[in-house]
Amino acid sequence: MNSQQIYNSFRTLTSKEIKRILRIWTQTLLPPVVTQSLYFVIFGSFIGSRVGLIDGIPYMAFIIPGLVMMAVINASFSNVVSSFFTSKFTKDIQEIQVSPTPNWVIVFGFVTGGVFRGLLVGLIVFLVSFFFVKPQIQNPLIITLFVFLTSMVFSLGGLINGIFAEKFDDVQIFPTFVLIPLTYLGGVFYSINQLPQVWQIVSKLNPILYMVNGFRYGFYGVSDVSVWYSFLILLAFTVSLAVLAQILLNRGVGMRT
Amino acid sequence: MSKLAISIKNLSKTYSGGIQALKSIDLTLKEGDFFALLGANGAGKTTVIGILTGLVTKTYGEVKVFGHDLDTELNEVKNSIGVVPQEFNFNIFEKVYDIVCRQGGYYGMDPHKAATRTEKVLKKLELWDKKDQKSIALSGGMKRRLMIARALVHDPKLLILDEPTAGVDVELRRGMWEYLKELNKNGTTILLTTHYLEEVEELCQYAAMIKEGEIVLNDTVKKLLNKLDQEVFVFETDKSLTSKAIQILNAKDRGDNVYEINTSPKNTLQDNIDIISKSKANIISIKPKGNRIENLFLSVISK
Numbered sequence: 001m002n003s004q005q006i007y008n009s010f011r012t013l014t015s016k017e018i019k020r021i022l023r024i025w026t027q028t029l030l031p032p033v034v035t036q037s038l039y040f041v042i043f044g045s046f047i048g049s050r051v052g053l054i055d056g057i058p059y060m061a062f063i064i065p066g067l068v069m070m071a072v073i074n075a076s077f078s079n080v081v082s083s084f085f086t087s088k089f090t091k092d093i094q095e096i097q098v099s100p101t102p103n104w105v106i107v108f109g110f111v112t113g114g115v116f117r118g119l120l121v122g123l124i125v126f127l128v129s130f131f132f133v134k135p136q137i138q139n140p141l142i143i144t145l146f147v148f149l150t151s152m153v154f155s156l157g158g159l160i161n162g163i164f165a166e167k168f169d170d171v172q173i174f175p176t177f178v179l180i181p182l183t184y185l186g187g188v189f190y191s192i193n194q195l196p197q198v199w200q201i202v203s204k205l206n207p208i209l210y211m212v213n214g215f216r217y218g219f220y221g222v223s224d225v226s227v228w229y230s231f232l233i234l235l236a237f238t239v240s241l242a243v244l245a246q247i248l249l250n251r252g253v254g255m256r257t
Numbered sequence: 258m259s260k261l262a263i264s265i266k267n268l269s270k271t272y273s274g275g276i277q278a279l280k281s282i283d284l285t286l287k288e289g290d291f292f293a294l295l296g297a298n299g300a301g302k303t304t305v306i307g308i309l310t311g312l313v314t315k316t317y318g319e320v321k322v323f324g325h326d327l328d329t330e331l332n333e334v335k336n337s338i339g340v341v342p343q344e345f346n347f348n349i350f351e352k353v354y355d356i357v358c359r360q361g362g363y364y365g366m367d368p369h370k371a372a373t374r375t376e377k378v379l380k381k382l383e384l385w386d387k388k389d390q391k392s393i394a395l396s397g398g399m400k401r402r403l404m405i406a407r408a409l410v411h412d413p414k415l416l417i418l419d420e421p422t423a424g425v426d427v428e429l430r431r432g433m434w435e436y437l438k439e440l441n442k443n444g445t446t447i448l449l450t451t452h453y454l455e456e457v458e459e460l461c462q463y464a465a466m467i468k469e470g471e472i473v474l475n476d477t478v479k480k481l482l483n484k485l486d487q488e489v490f491v492f493e494t495d496k497s498l499t500s501k502a503i504q505i506l507n508a509k510d511r512g513d514n515v516y517e518i519n520t521s522p523k524n525t526l527q528d529n530i531d532i533i534s535k536s537k538a539n540i541i542s543i544k545p546k547g548n549r550i551e552n553l554f555l556s557v558i559s560k
Contacts, residue, residue, distance in 0.1 A: 001332060001365050002365075004365070004367070005364075005365025005366075006365065008362055008365050008366060008367050008368075008371075009362060009363055009364075009365050011362065012359050012362025012363055012371075013362075013363070016359060087348075090346070090347075090348060090349070091342075091344065091345075091346035092346055092347050092348045094312060094342065094346050095346070095347070095356075095359070095360055095363060095407070096363050097310075097311060097312055098310045098311060098312065098335060098338070098340055099335060099360070099363035099364050100331070100332040100335040100336055100364065100365065101363050101365075252314055256311070256312060256313060256314050257272060257273075257307070257312070257313050257314070
């Protein structure tokens with residue numbers, strides 16, 4: 001395929017993904033907005049007023065970046081894993097497999113769909129947060145960079161989960177037993193400085209901590225960990241997972257017999 | 258001399274569970290052939306198609322499509338092939354038009370060209386008036402035609418059909434045959450697997466039979482039929498045959514002066530006619546019982 005044909009193929013795959021997200025918006029866009037709004041109400045308004053300040057920031061404002069990032073992570077991951085696995089299950093993934101579309105286009109086509117949904121959900125949740133508090137925005141570049149790369153990382157994660165998944169249960173195991181616990185323990189609702197020393201060390205093994213803190217730094221200029229270090233970790237995850245997804249597709253794992 | 262559309266040498270496939278689906282098979286199709294690949298379920302037909310289309314990884318062997326090596330020129334191979342799989346493999350919630358047009362996109366077509374080709378193939382396969390329907394709403398026959406339309410959108414030189422008329426009613430099947438004949442006449446090489454063996458007699462010039470992963474017969478359909486050393490004919494006579502004639506003919510009396518009689522090189526159709534004539538009965542009609550390819554198929558499979 002020449003570059004124009006590759007572009008046409010990529011555009012076909014991404015437009016299919018984006019149309020799907022918009023067509024079933026009650027499943028793809030609405031639920032995270034409702035869930036995060038409940039977090040705003042319960043943790044922010046009801047409980048947050050009793051918590052006081054964290055790092056000099058009102059609790060409600062403190063948790064907004066974390067809640068936005070949580071929505072982005074879940075939306076990106078679940079979009080790609082469900083879309084890819086459903087395509088495998090119904091076998092319409094063969095439409096792409098029999099075509100000359102390169103594997104890297106398949107990777108980035110699905111990931112673009114995941115990033116689109118992740119960022120759209122994140123934006124909506126962020127706009128909803130304005131009903132509760134007006135967050136500051138100190139560094140839009142850092143915000144954009146962290147939210148974009150995080151969405152990519154979890155879209156790639158969803159793709160890899162989808163590649164390995166053989167039944168619908170396999171699609172649920174990782175988000176339920178790994179992703180959700182890591183997200184809740186990733187500094188969304190608290191600063192790790194509030195934890196005992198040992199738990200601070202344990203928390204630093206959680207990659208989501210770096211994503212949430214880097215993102216929060218873009219809003220308020222505060223972070224539990226080095227932002228530069230967080231960025232490098234995020235970049236390393238993005239590159240490693242992209243390479244892994246490409247290798248898996250090249251080897252035909254879960255795709256070819 | 259015609260170019261080869263498919264050249265398969267020593268092709269083997271062993272699945273991860275240890276099942277050897279293909280045992281070093283050789284197969285060639287010339288450009289313009291209408292070729293049937295026959296075999297019982299699990300014989301290895303779909304594995305051959307899977308390897309040709311990149312859905313199954315071969316264990317060993319060489320595969321070339323229009324001279325392009327599957328290992329080193331996969332894109333050229335994929336561009337040459339349109340495939341209609343055995344099972345429906347499209348998103349049932351999507352519209353007919355979108356399914357076909359998107360396939361054009363996956364082959365690198367720009368939106369305008371994909372739209373033009375989609376209109377052409379949907380009209381040709383009489384699906385244009387269903388273009389805005391979700392594919393779930395189509396009948397079984399229409400779904401088959403949708404898969405053919407999708408396979409043809411990039412105008413492939415080789416069309417592979419894995420049991421394309423399964424579940425299609427007689428009228429639609431005949432319509433599909435006419436369309437496939439026209440495609441073949443216009444230069445598209447066709448590789449077909451089917452369980453409707455009358456399809457092979459009707460459509461194909463060449464056929465190969467695959468049994469337990471090995472090619473056991475491979476020739477022109479005409480020559481394959483000549484290999485059939487036995488065939489049952491149904492005779493209808495104006496009066497009952499004598500018991501002596503029935504015994505000599507080894508005929509099966511179906512009643513109402515209808516008899517099933519075996520023919521073979523030792524006991525030809527002419528021999529049988531002569532015996533019936535000597536028994537003072539007149540022959541009203543002679544019809545072959547069942548499909549000849551089917552008989553050949555069964556005789557090979559049962560060996």
